[in-house]
Amino acid sequence: MKFEQLGLIKPILDALNSQGYEQPTPIQEKAIPSILQGKDLLGSAQTGTGKTAAFAIPILQNLSGKPQQKNQIKALILTPTRELAIQIEENFQAYGKHLRLKSLVIFGGVKQHQQENDIRKGVDILIATPGRLLDFISQGIIKLNHLEIFVLDEADRMLDMGFVHDVKRILKLLPQKRQNLFFSATMPTEIAKLASEILVNPVKAEVAPVSSTADTIQQSIYFVEKDNKNDLLIHLLQDKKLDQVLVFSRTKYGADKIVKKLVKSGISAQAIHGDKSQNARQNVLNNFKDKKTRVLVATDIAARGIDIDELKYVVNYELSDVSETYVHRIGRTGRAGSEGTSFSFVDGIDLANLRSTEKLIGKKIPVVTDHPFHTDNLVEMKRDSNNKPFVPKPKPQSKESISFKKPKNKGFFRKK
Numbered sequence: 001m002k003f004e005q006l007g008l009i010k011p012i013l014d015a016l017n018s019q020g021y022e023q024p025t026p027i028q029e030k031a032i033p034s035i036l037q038g039k040d041l042l043g044s045a046q047t048g049t050g051k052t053a054a055f056a057i058p059i060l061q062n063l064s065g066k067p068q069q070k071n072q073i074k075a076l077i078l079t080p081t082r083e084l085a086i087q088i089e090e091n092f093q094a095y096g097k098h099l100r101l102k103s104l105v106i107f108g109g110v111k112q113h114q115q116e117n118d119i120r121k122g123v124d125i126l127i128a129t130p131g132r133l134l135d136f137i138s139q140g141i142i143k144l145n146h147l148e149i150f151v152l153d154e155a156d157r158m159l160d161m162g163f164v165h166d167v168k169r170i171l172k173l174l175p176q177k178r179q180n181l182f183f184s185a186t187m188p189t190e191i192a193k194l195a196s197e198i199l200v201n202p203v204k205a206e207v208a209p210v211s212s213t214a215d216t217i218q219q220s221i222y223f224v225e226k227d228n229k230n231d232l233l234i235h236l237l238q239d240k241k242l243d244q245v246l247v248f249s250r251t252k253y254g255a256d257k258i259v260k261k262l263v264k265s266g267i268s269a270q271a272i273h274g275d276k277s278q279n280a281r282q283n284v285l286n287n288f289k290d291k292k293t294r295v296l297v298a299t300d301i302a303a304r305g306i307d308i309d310e311l312k313y314v315v316n317y318e319l320s321d322v323s324e325t326y327v328h329r330i331g332r333t334g335r336a337g338s339e340g341t342s343f344s345f346v347d348g349i350d351l352a353n354l355r356s357t358e359k360l361i362g363k364k365i366p367v368v369t370d371h372p373f374h375t376d377n378l379v380e381m382k383r384d385s386n387n388k389p390f391v392p393k394p395k396p397q398s399k400e401s402i403s404f405k406k407p408k409n410k411g412f413f414r415k416k
Helices: 010-018 026-036 051-064 082-095 113-120 130-138 155-160 164-171 189-198 226-236 252-264 278-289 323-330 348-361
Strands: 041-044 075-078 103-106 125-128 149-152 179-183 203-206 217-223 245-248 269-272 295-298 313-316 340-346
Touching: 010 051, 010 082, 026 041, 026 051, 026 203, 041 051, 051 075, 051 082, 051 125, 051 149, 051 179, 075 130, 082 103, 082 125, 103 113, 103 130, 113 130, 125 130, 130 164, 155 164, 155 189, 164 189, 179 189, 226 252, 226 340, 252 269, 252 295, 269 278, 278 295, 313 323, 323 340, 323 348, 340 348
Parallel strands: 041 179, 041 203, 075 125, 075 149, 103 125, 149 179, 217 340, 245 295, 245 313, 269 295, 313 340
Antiparallel strands: none
């Protein structure tokens, strides 16, 4: 099946074509027609299956045919972490670039001034984490009384991270009449109950998760402090046989920073992400395919259109907090039975992601210690809802208190 067969409008088809999309994934094929018809949907799918496009594309099409009002948010996508929120918003920007709809992402962990200003300029599609959304609602900055479409993404992760009560508070503030799209990789009892409370006669779309890596890919882990990651990458690239390397960055801003460091060190590199124009993206990709550029630094979203049969080297500059993303990233190499190599840089923030990834693929990834930036002293750092390191505040002491004890950081050391 082609995207043209799903009844999509030309501006969206043109945007998908510029992203390198040709055929819908199984979840997209199942979900898009039902969402276009205005039906509620219960999707069982994980990140990495094309799930975001499965709801973003039909939302954009459904809203594009309606008059836009400056202060009326028509669609709300609620997701548990900042990383996922940013990725989803980049998807909306990419698929809707030929439409006049405005999307915005809001999350905690940063000052609210810029986000507040952007909201006041007018937003059609809002992507948010629960905490920041509730903050803005309580301050009167956001009103959801005109909402038409509500998406609850990664519902089971909302439960794991303790956000279910926040979700229920938000639900009470939404209009009764709306379209609901509910996505969860698993269906524990509490999540199934929540789905039954939200959805009305939903269409079900289930897709089995990708959970295995090709045996032809040689995988390795490099334990390294965050500040040494650039130096480690440059160190690896001293090996001339790494002549075509795809590096994954969490964000487009991170991708640009990596490129600047590499170019400064005399290594040809370019970035590909949602801020690039169609022509610029294509030129960057062509340079990489033709080996005019040695290193391509990409975000997960932009990498969807990258299909290079003989690509041998992939670097995870940091691990995604979604384990399936690891499988999709390294799957860019080792295709059609050919050999490939993946290098994954792991710092303290990545340790929990590493454990989840190894659990998913069912094996331990070998650790490389023979490099100048290896460390055995990585401590797993707790993270807040926005995927940022969580530093507990010290308890207030009385004036009479003489001594002060720092709170203990609970973590674990990964042994060689």
